[in-house]
Amino acid sequence: MELRHLRYFVVVAEELNLTRAAEKLFIAQPPLTRAIKQLEEEMGAALFIRKPRGLQLTTAGEYFLEQARQILDKVTATMNDTRRIAQHRKTVFSIGFVPSVFYGQLPLMVRRLRRNKNLEIILHELKTREQVDALKAGKIDIGFGRVRIEDPDVEQDLLFDEPLIAAIPAGSPLTRHPPSMKELSEWPMIAFPSSTGPNFADLTQGLFHRRGLRINVMQQVNDLQTALSLVASDMGFTLVPEQVRRLHREGVDYMPLEDDNITVPVIASRRKGENPNAVMRLANTILDELVENRLTGRYP
Structure with a gap:
């Protein structure tokens, strides 16, 4: 399976029409049709139901669409981070947040992380559901939100x-x-x-x-x-x-x-089962201190 097959599949799944998908991908329809057929044969599962007026995702196709998007997002994030590291020789640490948590202590955490000259901090404004998806795709390393999201690949901690x-x-x-x-x-x-x-x-x-x-x-x-x-x-x-x-x-x-x-809760989300690297351990230490300050009234 090639990455282009995943990209082809995602566009076809979004358009549910081979002609429109081919136009969007700037390729002819016959090779696109063959690529989707080859993908289904390799998967050993039908991903689409062919109808006279277009396509419909099967249950397997709906599941594969979610996974394909995460894989492509992960590849994109990895390539972007690799370029940044090559250009700046820095470790990238990405934080997702909902706007209402950014008026408290989160800026203090970012400021303290930025003191490490070998770190590049990237911020993404994301809803909590989007943070969970971004964590699974490798787009962010930690997220700060307001609601509980049940997902087997993500752990959430109530801060306060x-x-x-x-x-x-x-x-x-x-x-x-x-x-x-x-x-x-x-x-x-x-x-x-x-x-x-x-x-x-x-x-x-x-x-x-x-x-x-x-x-x-x-x-x-x-x-x-x-x-x-x-x-x-x-x-x-x-x-x-x-x-x-x-x-x-x-x-x-x-x-x-x-x-x-x-x-309302303030919740930190992280990927489940990952051993924290040095940057995450530093972030967790700073976060523990800031939360303690909040709980003991040393910060409004």
Whole structure:
């Protein structure tokens, strides 16, 4: 099996049409058809169901598509890292993160790692689900997220639980005292969109649903900065982790919640079963210290 066969398969699986796939790959259709047939013969399994108007992945094809993407991502990441190492003679350490964890101590960890002149630190903004896929593909070495993802190849450690707070338009009646979840439910909410699998939107909206409260979602946004801009525009409130308070924004007041013990986790994800190299051991040591500082109140 050659890498080009994997690339051919992925494009065909995405297009589900040999003609369009051939055009996208800039090759003629007959050799593409032969390559897919050879791949299926080598695999000993049908990857596609041929239909009059196109193709459909078999169950085996769906599984192989996921694995093929990971293999190609791993090859790409390895080639890129090899080039960087050759050019700079540095060890590459890649970190995935969700934006809301980058307003706390993560920048301190990056700063301390960068003191090692033989290290090149690369940051990737990724959702937690994307971090798991990136870990398996070798794109990142460690990830920091908010939700639990069950995957046999990845281990997740809870670093600490972080209080949720409300970002509220400055001057709103909600800023007179810590608002309750019931009070918040009566106001327009700026929410983050739900997607497949566990996510931050499920965590925050679930807080209302489990209390039997309905919410009025005024707007869904994809990123924290946009959410805070809409709050500053008096379009509604949003719930954010406590460390976002460090992001000062004109027109936005941050308020603790009246309800007790409303928190979201901060989770570190790593590849399971890997013996940590020197860089990972250094990162873990720094991380343990920063988490201890957080838990003992030496860092807000």
